[in-house]
Amino acid sequence: MMAGIYGALNGGKVTIFEKNDRVGKKLAITGKGRCNVTNDCSNEEFLKNVISNPKFLYASISNFSTEDTKAFFEGLGVPLKTERGRRVFPVSDKAMDIVLALKKAVLDYGCEIKNEKVISLLTKENKVSGIKTSRGVYEFDSVILATGGVSYPLTGSDGDGFRIAGENGIEVTPLIPSLVPLETVEDTAEIMGVSLKNVTLKIKDNQKNKIIFEEMGEMLFTHFGISGPLVLSASCHLSSIEKGKYTAYVDFKPALDEKTLDARLLSDFSKQLNKDFQNCLGGLLPSKIIPFVVAKTNIPPTTKVNAITKEQRQALLSTLKGLSLEIKSFRPIKEAIVTRGGVSVKEIVPSTMESKKIKGLYFAGEIIDVDAYTGGYNLQIAFSTGALAGTSASQ
C-alpha cells in the first residue's frame, strides 16, 4: 500500500493486486491488534535494530525515516503515541485505524485495488511487461513484488512472491523463522501459562561456549517450551538448532547478586525450619512453577528445611539464578512474527529497490532478505522500502 501511494504521488497509474478480499490482513493483527507502527528513533538506531543486511536499508531509511512514518499517519488523521522502548502506536490502540488510513490514502491518491491473486510475472527480454492473475493478463511498465514472508500464512503471506522471484532466476535465500517461540527438551506442559516479569534470559551457544543473548524482561511458559517478548527477541540470535547446541538460563532474581539472594534464602529458611523444602519457596516464585524448579535442584521435595545442606542451598541458588532449559527447536515458521531470508539483497539495487536482473521489477517489505527486532522496526522496513520502490517505479 505504501508503494502504491508513493507510485501514485509521483505520477504513476497504480493498481494494487491483493488476493484476500481485503487489504492489510496481517497489518490488522500486528502489535496484538494495536499495531506498533514504527519506533521513535534515529536512522542509526533503526539500522542497529535490523538483524539481517542492515546496510542494504541505508538508502531507503534515509529516504523515508521513522519521522516520516509518524508524519505520514498523523497527516492521515491517526494520532500516535510513544510507549516504552520508543514503540509508536495509534492513540486509539487500534491497528485497524492504521489499515483504514492506508486504504483510504491508497484510494484518495487514485490507486485501484483489485482482489486478484497474482500467478506469474510476464517479461520480455529481461524487462517487465505485465502480470498474469487468477482473472487475466495485465500489461504494466513496472511491477513491485510486496507479497510479504511466509509466517502467519492465513493472513495471505504464504510465499507466492518467493516462487515468482525464483521462477524468474532471482536468488531467494533460505527462509527461517525469526521472532518465534522456542521448544524445549524439558516438558513444560505442567507450567504452561506461568508468566515471568523482570527476569533475565540468557542463551548460551554451547559449541562456541559463549553467551549470545542476555536481556531482562518478560517471558512465558507454554505447552511446548518458552515464549513471550524476551524469547522472541532471543530467537533472532539462534541459527540452525542442533541437539545440545543452545541452553537457555532464566535468572528469576536478576536484581539480587548470589550473596544477597543467599542471605534472603537463609532468612526465609529460618522462619520455616520444619516445613518441607517444596513448601518454602512461595515468597520467591509463582506457586505453579515451584515443583519444576524443585525438580531442577535435585533436592528431594520433602526434605525438611532444617535438613538442607549448604551444598543443597547452593544448588537452589544456582537454579534460581539460572534455571537451565535445553532448546530443542524453533516453533514452525508459520508461527513466527517475521521470516528471515527471502529475495537476496544482492539481487536488488538498494537506492531504487529495482531488480538487477529484470528491469521494471521492484521489491518491497518482508519479501526481501531483511528482518529486525520487535519494536516497530519490521513495519518501518516495509514502509521505507515501499515508499522507495513506489517512487522509483513511477519514475
Ligand SMILES: Cc1cc2nc3c(=O)[nH]c(=O)nc-3n(C[C@H](O)[C@H](O)[C@H](O)COP(=O)(O)OP(=O)(O)OC[C@H]3O[C@@H](n4cnc5c(N)ncnc54)[C@H](O)[C@@H]3O)c2cc1C
Ligand atoms: C502476529 C504478528 C504481529 C506483528 N506485529 C508487528 C508490530 O507490531 N510491528 C512491526 O513492526 N511488525 C510487526 N509484525 C511484522 C509485520 O507485520 C510484517 O513485517 C509486515 O506486515 C510486512 O509487510 P509486507 O507488506 O511486506 O507484507 P504483508 O503485510 O505480509 O502483506 C503482503 C500482502 O501480499 C498479499 N499477497 C501475497 N501473495 C499474493 C499474490 N500472489 N497475489 C496477490 N496478493 C498476494 C498478502 O495477502 C498480503 O496481504 C507482526 C507480524 C505478525 C505475524
